[in-house]
Amino acid sequence: MTLLRGRGYASVNYPTGMNLGGDPSQAIIHATTMGGFVVTLSSVDLGQGLKTVVAQCAAETLGIPMENVIIDTADTDTGPHCMGTFASRGTHRVGNAVIMAAREAREVMLQVAADELEVDAGDLETDGTGFVRLKGSPATKIHISDIALAAHFKQGKSISGRGIFLKERSYPVPETGEMDPDSCQAHACTVAEVEVDDETGIVTVLRMYNTYEIGRALNPAMVAQQVEGGAWMGVSHAIFESTEPYYPASRAHGPIDFCEYLMPGPAEIPVQTSVILERPASNGPFGAKGIGEMTANAPIPAIANAIFDACGVRLTTMPFTPESVLRGLDALRAA
Amino acid sequence: MTVTIVNLKVxxxxxxxxxxxxxxxxxALREQLGLTGAKxxxxxxxxGSCTVLLDGAPVVSCLVPATTVDGADIATVEGLADGQQLSDVQQAFLDGFATQCGFCTPGMLMSAEALLARNPDPTADEVNxxxxxxxxxCTGYAPIxxxxxxxxxRRRNRVEATH
Known part of the structure; x- marks a missing residue:
């Protein structure tokens, strides 16, 4: 028995958003009587953290604390339209729509504050803690809860804003095939180190080094989590997960349950080192690109290349099972 | 169908x-007692997302017939915090960002609490x-x-501080 070590590399360029019949997301923001700012969306947070990121976008643009932002994604029947949470589009599309809505709401908020303080709205600024104050005279200030009360019960104004981000449909140029299918592209590469047991065919992923260029990292902790959690999923696709024998043989799709769907557990994770590079995208919210789906991609070919480097077996069908490794080794010996 | 009255401590x-x-x-926990922490x-x-402690031992509550736990002592994720004071495990999950979508978190917390109750100084392998x-x-497990x-x-330091 020999444990063979190998190292492989793969890179990925990944589009943010898509372009079928046009790709829009809308946001509506309004202030409550108490100075909370409700961001109404139809965009669904699948657990990836969309609510956190768009709350950051709203708070930053309005100039108020995040605690005063309420994200409402309650109902896709009644909320402003969103194409959906897919294609790594949420942060980019929804973030842009929220920023646009927040700018409009901010203008009203400052105008209401200006009328209360009897100053010009152009001379006001937000301090980020919940106050609107006069530039150069910070003692002249009013809290957003008082602004909201004045708007509702005194001035008769709705502090609200509308936002939409639309990636328009782009048709290919017939002569060249040229088109503009996405908004920006994120880039990444992964280096994987594996160990192949030439007797059992078992592949162990020892280490992974990930580098991602994703525009601006709006929430660096969530970006790091997405990179390494996604890489785990890549390892899972590469050497564990399979829908066999239930798909396509005997079922419309999918494995029946978790008992029959193999995934790596906590003892089977590689040591990971990840680096984030920030090159802000001109059309992204504060420069962000999408980093959803791409994180599972590069690890798979990187592991395939590492297996080839370790033992000379070139595998092209996932998952890279012990059987497929052993058959590959047999074929090499026979050759 | 026989209906049984089950008395227990939660x-x-x-x-x-x-x-x-x-x-x-x-x-029973989710629909009759309104404790929806276990998923x-x-x-x-x-x-494992339904993990709770049954007389201190972690169990998958989706496989435990309710009629068999009469008189038992059940601990769920709702009981971990003392008011606003999170347990050491909860605080460490929060500080270490050991969660993403959060669906597995209640079960993870209960498995972790059970481990630390019987083994205050576990190795990484024992945690695994x-x-x-x-x-x-979501997470790839490493932060968990x-x-x-x-x-x-944190728990060991707390115990040392009180001695």
Missing amino acids: NGVDQAFMARPGTTLLL RGCAQGAC EAISGNVCR VSAILDAAE
Whole structure:
């Protein structure tokens, strides 16, 4: 028995958003009587953290604390339209729509504050803690809860804003095939180190080094989590997960349950080192690109290349099972 | 169908509910006692998101018939915090960002609490084993394992400080 070590590399360029019949997301923001700012969306947070990121976008643009932002994604029947949470589009599309809505709401908020303080709205600024104050005279200030009360019960104004981000449909140029299918592209590469047991065919992923260029990292902790959690999923696709024998043989799709769907557990994770590079995208919210789906991609070919480097077996069908490794080794010996 | 009255303690509070045969502990906790912290993931004991402590031992509550736990002491994630004061494990999960979508988190927390109650100074391998029945699809596990080791250290430091 020999444990063979190998190292492989793969890179990925990944589009943010898509372009079928046009790709829009809308946001509506309004202030409550108490100075909370409700961001109404139809965009669904699948657990990836969309609510956190768009709350950051709203708070930053309005100039108020995040605690005063309420994200409402309650109902896709009644909320402003969103194409959906897919294609790594949420942060980019929804973030842009929220920023646009927040700018409009901010203008009203400052105008209401200006009328209360009897100053010009152009001379006001937000301090980020919940106050609107006069530039150069910070003692002249009013809290957003008082602004909201004045708007509702005194001035008769709705502090609200509308936002939409639309990636328009782009048709290919017939002569060249040229088109503009996405908004920006994120880039990444992964280096994987594996160990192949030439007797059992078992592949162990020892280490992974990930580098991602994703525009601006709006929430660096969530970006790091997405990179390494996604890489785990890549390892899972590469050497564990399979829908066999239930798909396509005997079922419309999918494995029946978790008992029959193999995934790596906590003892089977590689040591990971990840680096984030920030090159802000001109059309992204504060420069962000999408980093959803791409994180599972590069690890798979990187592991395939590492297996080839370790033992000379070139595998092209996932998952890279012990059987497929052993058959590959047999074929090499026979050759 | 025979209905059984089940008396038990949940998070230190006496509770009673009526259970039909086939009612699981998970269903009783969620639908009759309103404790929705334990999650129904696979409903067959494979994902661990329904993990609660039954007389101190972690169990997948989706596989425990409610009628068999009469007189038992149940601990769920709702009982971990003392008011606003999170448990060491909860605080370590929060500080170490050991969660993403959060669906597995209640089960992970309970498995971790059970581990630290019986083994205050676990190795990483022992943590891996303790949470091997809890599936996480977001984090890649590494931050969860780190958080549990961190929580163990916090607990040990707390014990030393009080001696």
